[in-house]
Each structure stands twice: as C-alpha cells, then as structure tokens.
Amino acid sequence: MDCLEQLKDCLKYEELASRYHNTVPIIVYQESDVQEINQTCDIHNEKFTIYCKKYKCFCCSSCIVETHIECQKIAKLADILQNTKSSNAFYEIEHLLAELIDNIRRIRESRQINLRRLSEKKNQIEQEIKQTRNTINNHLDILQDDIIKKLQAAEEEESKQIGILLTLLTEKENEITEYHRKLEKKSPIFPRT
Structure with missing residues (x-):
C-alpha cells in the first residue's frame, strides 16, 4: 500500500x-x-x-x-486528515498573513519615503522661489537705481537749460528795458511822468 x-x-x-x-x-x-x-x-x-x-x-x-x-494507538483516518487539512490551512493562513504584514510594511516604508521626498521637494521649490524672488528684486533694484540716476540727470540737464534760458531772458529783459528807457528819454511822443 x-x-x-x-x-x-x-x-x-x-x-x-x-x-x-x-x-x-x-x-x-x-x-x-x-x-x-x-x-x-x-x-x-x-x-x-x-x-x-x-x-x-x-x-x-x-x-x-x-x-x-x-x-x-490507532485513530480514524478522517480525524487525522481533518487535523492535517486544518494544520495545512492554518499554515497557509499564517503564511498569507506573514506575506500581508510584509507587504503592508513595505507599502508603509514606501509611503514614508514618499512623504520625506515630498517634504524635501517642497523645501527645494521654496528655496528656488526665494532665490528667484531675490534675483528679480536685485534686478528691479538695479533698474530702479538706473532709472533714478537717469531721471536725476535729465532733471539736472533740464534745470541747467532752464537756468540758462532764464538767465538769457533776464539779460534780454534788462536789455529791452534799457532800450525802452532810452527811448522814452529821447522820444517827444511819450511824455515823462
């Protein structure tokens, strides 16, 4: 057998x-x-x-x-086989549970790594944004300083030109006033007051 x-x-x-x-x-x-x-x-x-x-x-x-x-020491075969089947089923369940625990552990570790990487990536992007903002701010500061210098230079140039013109006008006005006075003195038409 x-x-x-x-x-x-x-x-x-x-x-x-x-x-x-x-x-x-x-x-x-x-x-x-x-x-x-x-x-x-x-x-x-x-x-x-x-x-x-x-x-x-x-x-x-x-x-x-x-x-x-x-x-x-004899036993019914059905009882022995039932115990064997139960034992095998128990072993299979135990094995499946161990695999499940292992899978859950690996998934948990993977998610923890993802969380850490996500936090690191967020910090990296924040730093890049701050650095870009500083770069833009520095560039805007340079542009602002350049525009202010040009504005001051333009104002000084215009002020100088206006000052020259005012001086000329004052001289011309004085000249004309002098001519007018001279004319009044010599002219019989305009009586003196």
Whole structure:
C-alpha cells in the first residue's frame, strides 16, 4: 500500500515499510497532490480508514485485523486528515498573513519615503522661489537705481537749460528795458511822468 505519511526514520521503518507498504520518495510526496497518491490498500483493495500511530501508517479494516490488532494507538483516518487539512490551512493562513504584514510594511516604508521626498521637494521649490524672488528684486533694484540716476540727470540737464534760458531772458529783459528807457528819454511822443 502507498502511505500518505512520511517515514521519519527510514532505517527504523525499513523492514515494516517493505512488508506492508510501497514507499514513495519524499520529493514525490512533497510535490504531489494527495489525490495522486493511492488511497486504497494494495493488499486488500479496500479504502484506508484507520491510522496506526505506532507504525505511522494508514490501514484498511482488514489490515487492522491481520497485522495491527495489538496496536493500541490507532485513530480514524478522517480525524487525522481533518487535523492535517486544518494544520495545512492554518499554515497557509499564517503564511498569507506573514506575506500581508510584509507587504503592508513595505507599502508603509514606501509611503514614508514618499512623504520625506515630498517634504524635501517642497523645501527645494521654496528655496528656488526665494532665490528667484531675490534675483528679480536685485534686478528691479538695479533698474530702479538706473532709472533714478537717469531721471536725476535729465532733471539736472533740464534745470541747467532752464537756468540758462532764464538767465538769457533776464539779460534780454534788462536789455529791452534799457532800450525802452532810452527811448522814452529821447522820444517827444511819450511824455515823462
């Protein structure tokens, strides 16, 4: 018969295995689906219903009567398989939960890195804005100083020109006033007052 249970100590069970079982290499057992391993007794052609804990093997009802009648550590195969299935299901759930925890940890770390990078990028952009503003302010200050200097130069030039004109006008006015006075003195038409 083919066992669904792995032999823990090959030397200890070798004789028993050769008498009552057809052994399956462990790699085949690990890679196979339980459905693929024979679930009936090769000797009696009956379905396995009992598990002998003493010899760690599956037995049909005829095997119990013929070879395991004195074994006191036997259990229903359905109970053993249920525990195995539950144990496997528990292991799978435990494994899935461990993977889930690992995924959550990696996502959390990734989001924390994103937060740090976001803060660093914001600070970098703020610095660039301040630097650009300082550059613009410096440029505007230079333009303002240049315009003020040109304005002062234009005002000084205009003031100078107006000053020259006023001086000329004053001289002309004085000249004309002098001519007018002279004319008044010599002219019989205009009486003196």
